[in-house]
Amino acid sequence: MTQTLLIIDDNPDDIEIAKVSLARIDREITVEAALCGEAALELLQSGKALPALILLDLKMPGMSGFDFLRKIRADQRLQHLPVIIVTSSALEADEKKGQEAGADGFLHKAFEMDQFERNLKSVLNRWLNK
Numbered sequence: 001m002t003q004t005l006l007i008i009d010d011n012p013d014d015i016e017i018a019k020v021s022l023a024r025i026d027r028e029i030t031v032e033a034a035l036c037g038e039a040a041l042e043l044l045q046s047g048k049a050l051p052a053l054i055l056l057d058l059k060m061p062g063m064s065g066f067d068f069l070r071k072i073r074a075d076q077r078l079q080h081l082p083v084i085i086v087t088s089s090a091l092e093a094d095e096k097k098g099q100e101a102g103a104d105g106f107l108h109k110a111f112e113m114d115q116f117e118r119n120l121k122s123v124l125n126r127w128l129n130k
Contacts, residue, residue, distance in 0.1 A: 002028040003128055004049065008040040008068065009033070009057040009086070014109070018055060018086070021117045025124065037063030041071060044078055053127050054083045055107070058094060066101045073102035082127045 005022065009015050015033045022029050032051065034040035037060060044050065058065035065085060072078040085098045088109040095106055107123050109116065 002030055003052040004030045004032060006040065006043070006051040006054045007031060007033045008035075008037060008054065008060075008065070010035050010060040011057070014057065014086075017113070017116070018120070021113065021120050025117060025121050029124075029128075036060055037065065037068035037071075040068060044072065044081075045075075050078070050081060052082075053124075054081055055086045056083050056103075058085055058087045058098065066097055069098070069101035069103060084123050084127070 007015050007018050009018075012035070015035075019031050019033075022031060032043065034043055040054075041063075056065045056068060063071075065087075069083060072081060072083070079102075082104045083102065084105045084107050085103045086107045086109060087094065098106065104127070105123060107119050
């Protein structure tokens, strides 16, 4: 069964890296992407089928990942969606703030593609095999 994953990141290169990694992890996943929190909210509120999982960048211009999380956690239709923060930040304060805003987990951006793919596969196994 194909599942949809939504990637929210202001860096098109990071979106492409995630797409390539997802394609290499033998899975039937449809990927949608949004370059900002505002566009992602519009997509989620459009009435289309909701994604099975959201990968969210924290630091974006305009609406930050934290703000996006707070908005969907306040929306009854969207609040149940699992959101994994994908970040290069190693700050404990960012992780704590993400948890307080409603993040379900964290995926740290790895400098090596193989490590990122292993981390991503672990997240997918946890959240998409329910």
